Amino acid sequence: MSITYLEAIRAAQAHALAVDPRVFIYGQDVGDFGGAFKATKNLAKEFPGRVLDSPISEDAMIGMAIGAAIEGMRPIIEMQFADFSTVGLNQIVNHAATFYWRNGRPCPITVRLPSGGTPGGGPFHSQSLEAIYAHYPGLVVMTPATVEDAYMMLLQAVALDDPVIFCEHKFLYYHLKADALPQETLPFGKARVVRPGRHATVVAYSAMVHEALEVAQSFAQEGFEIEVVDLRTIKPIDTDTVLGSVARTGRLLCVGEAWPWGGVTAEVIARAATDGFELLDAPPVRINARDTPIPYHPNLWAAHRPAAPAIADALRKLLRV
């Protein structure tokens, strides 16, 4: 049996709907159509009245979810693309995110954001917005990189009492496959050392984990053992695991698909520099996308986003220092 990253997301939703009557799904085209990416295929039929088509109203969709959460439900809102979530930004960051701090009661909504670039996606179907949501206090932001994490972390997201922004990567939807779904996983908020190493640490998340692994494998042939850390959740960040890795290797590269100003890579580097300065044998390095909107044409898109060649180049320089 082979299960894709997308199928894992569907399986997690099916499981959540089956075991928890408080769960329902709301989004555009999620009902009978099964969702733009088929993440809810057959779920409307299997769970009548709990997988509902919404109008194109991201603000009201999130507002509705907040109201449902107030009444004890556990809504999953599917944004059709992460890029459209900004229409609902206000309800996410000013309402759901502030709810616990202002009202003393958590707001257990899960907002799924199909994120990341694919060839031909263009500026408004390709964005990685984890940093925007991470910046506002009160939101958990998950960025699963594997089929297993897509499954288990979505279940964790629904179970968490806090609002969760679940950034699933569209490029991984159909490309990434696993043999089986896991029954257990790391505790919420923990990063994973995907590949142990000695000579340098590459911290990555989501689709970039696989680019980093590809580079690590090729460097292994030259005798360099590159440690790859998958953050898994970028709010909160598991700083301990990152610093522990830097303690072992002394060299840090952080790669992210989002834009270069600020963001996850800046946050990781800042923490390493302030909390782990003595651990570093070389200046830390960041790799991000270029500071432009995401291009449409695959030629431009391929040069815009970080990938294995850029990671390899940067690692080579880092190892020579």
Add this chain to the structure above:
Amino acid sequence: MNAALESPLTGRAAELKQVFRWMLTARLLEDKLAGLYRAGKIYGGVYRSKGQEAVSAAIGHHLKPGDVFAPLIRDTAGRLAFGESMYDVLRTYLGSVKGPMRGRDGNVHRGDLGRRLLPMISHLGAMLAVVTGTLVARRMKGETGMVGATCIGDGGTSTGAFHEGLNLAAVEKAPVVVLVVNNQYAYSTPTSRQFACRDLIDRAEGYGVAGHSLDGTDFAASEAVIGEAVRRARNGEGPQMVVASLLRLTGHAEHDDATYVDDALRAAHCGRDCLDAASQMLITSGILASDQQDRLKAEIASQIERAASEVLREPAPDAATELWTSFHSVPSDTW
């Protein structure tokens, strides 16, 4: 036809006296808040509802325990009618740590989730979808007979959030009453710069919801029309949009002297004070005589004084003992 509007006032004496009580309490409580503001005791702004007490009291009065209410910035009367304590009002304005928001939010951004009195966020229009969400959730759980209500001004109806929220409520056929209070100004912005339709009530048809127009200065009409809207929502007739016309008789906030308000509006019918008009109506109909009203006013004023002096002595929040965490499931200082 609205039977309540047609019947003589004396037949609704109990209702009208109750609504009047909430209006009067709101006015006196806000007088106190304005005084405290001028005395420098209040942080941030004070937002009064002078001129709007009738419609607000009416909606709060007609909602029942178990209903959900998301009031906005000029709903002191409605909140009191719905069950909010004047202590919560004073505590939130005065920043007492014992208040419902514990100093983390202030003035009109307060509520009581246990009572389903939802604390607003500042972004106008946002609460409508939230009210709809509470109702849809309860319907999913098999509950029936509940109603939700939210209030908004003429300015607030211009937001995308209002549009999305009302449209979604209509699509979901939610039992929600949307009380649009056209008080002619959004801060300093007149309605000519706010919307181009003939009358905001015309939008009801556009959204596919029932519409009710109302002279918001008439407290008896407010009680009748809003009561009817609540009844129809509860009866499963979908969202009810009430558009009440009146004039804001105060500044946008206490720091605003509202000199931009058109004198013609002040002199027009919509510029009359609903509380004065209600007082007159109760006297001429024999429901509540002048001396009875004076006694009521003195009783309420004394309650307010007592509550205010108590709350003024309460402690403020202490930054040193605050739990500086925004997550429920993540330990403090983990971000």
